[in-house]
Amino acid sequence: MKIAITGKGGVGKTTLSSTLSCIFSQTYKVFAIDADPDMNLASSLGIHEPITPISKMRNLIKDRTGAEPGSSFGEVFKMNPKINDLPDSLSIKYNDNLKILVMGTVDKGGEGCVCPASVLLKALMRHMILKKDEIVVLDMEAGIEHLGRRTSESVDLMIVVVEPSLKSVETAKRIKTLATDIGVKNITAVINKASDRLEESFTQSKLNEEGINVIGCIPRDKTVIIADMEGKPLINYPESAALKSIENIAENILNFKQ
Numbered sequence: 494m495k496i497a498i499t500g501k502g503g504v505g506k507t508t509l510s511s512t513l514s515c516i517f518s519q520t521y522k523v524f525a526i527d528a529d530p531d532m533n534l535a536s537s538l539g540i541h542e543p544i545t546p547i548s549k550m551r552n553l554i555k556d557r558t559g560a561e562p563g564s565s566f567g568e569v570f571k572m573n574p575k576i577n578d579l580p581d582s583l584s585i586k587y588n589d590n591l592k593i594l595v596m597g598t599v600d601k602g603g604e605g606c607v608c609p610a611s612v613l614l615k616a617l618m619r620h621m622i623l624k625k626d627e628i629v630v631l632d633m634e635a636g637i638e639h640l641g642r643r644t645s646e647s648v649d650l651m652i653v654v655v656e657p658s659l660k661s662v663e664t665a666k667r668i669k670t671l672a673t674d675i676g677v678k679n680i681t682a683v684i685n686k687a688s689d690r691l692e693e694s695f696t697q698s699k700l701n702e703e704g705i706n707v708i709g710c711i712p713r714d715k716t717v718i719i720a721d722m723e724g725k726p727l728i729n730y731p732e733s734a735a736l737k738s739i740e741n742i743a744e745n746i747l748n749f750k751q
């Protein structure tokens with residue numbers, strides 16, 4: 494199953510991505526991919542050493558595409574670079590079942606930017622999403638721009654994280670429209686940071702009005718903030734109400750009927 498986690502800035506995408514990855518890795522092989530240029534998936538898993546994103550691996554990019562990153566317009570490079578070995582060689586091993594890949598970003602070259610780094614990243618993403626037997630969790634960039642780049646077009650499930658606010662519901666609506674346009678078949682929402690039933694049911698009804706189903710709710714939970722401040726993954730706090738909700742969501746995802 495390939496899952497992309499999307500939503501407005503700060504709604505809890507990375508918290509959900511990292512925690513789901515930990516939970517799935519108790520049973521399955523998992524690749525957690527940081528596809529957000531403002532990378533912090535590894536940090537949410539408790540890894541605080543600096544990581545070089547793939548987009549900054551100049552030698553690798555040159556070796557695989559035949560051109561220097563940032564090479565001048567018109568330079569010839571391979572559009573189909575060899576990447577099969579990269580998920581294993583470039584990932585950080587978190588535990589026996591969980592590997593992390595940090596993609597990074599390429600300097601924006603306008604729509605449909607074609608440069609050696611973006612060609613390599615796109616080929617790698619495509620490869621990861623088509624890989625059999627593994628669960629892939631993509632922590633996406635905030636907002637809607639990435640949908641234009643079609644990074645997540647072949648995922649099995651796109652989860653939009655929504656907090657109790659109309660703005661966050663509006664972003665979810667836009668994500669749904671754009672994701673449907675690029676061919677994503679299954680889109681569902683997770684409500685995060687609800688302080689009480691009222692906030693939860695308000696958000697749920699707004700999402701339902703937009704035709705977006707909700708696959709689970711995560712309460713506002715101080716433990717999430719404590720985990721963040723202590724630099725540890727949420728899975729280390731078994732009493733956390735948010736963790737328990739994410740465990741339920743993981744189960745719902747695995748039972749999801751496409």
Ligand SMILES: Nc1ncnc2c1ncn2[C@@H]1O[C@H](COP(=O)(O)OP(=O)(O)OP(=O)(O)O)[C@@H](O)[C@H]1O
Binds near residue numbers: 505
């Ligand atoms: N259920 C929750 N209860 C309390 N705080 C939460 C909860 N979920 C997330 N947070 C806090 O909200 C902040 C944003 O969370 P997170 O980084 O996961 O969001 P994000 O959507 O990935 O943000 P960005 O758009 O910057 O990538 C963090 O400080 C996190 O600790």
Ligand SMILES: [Mg+2]
Binds near residue numbers: 529533
């Ligand atoms: Mg994030």
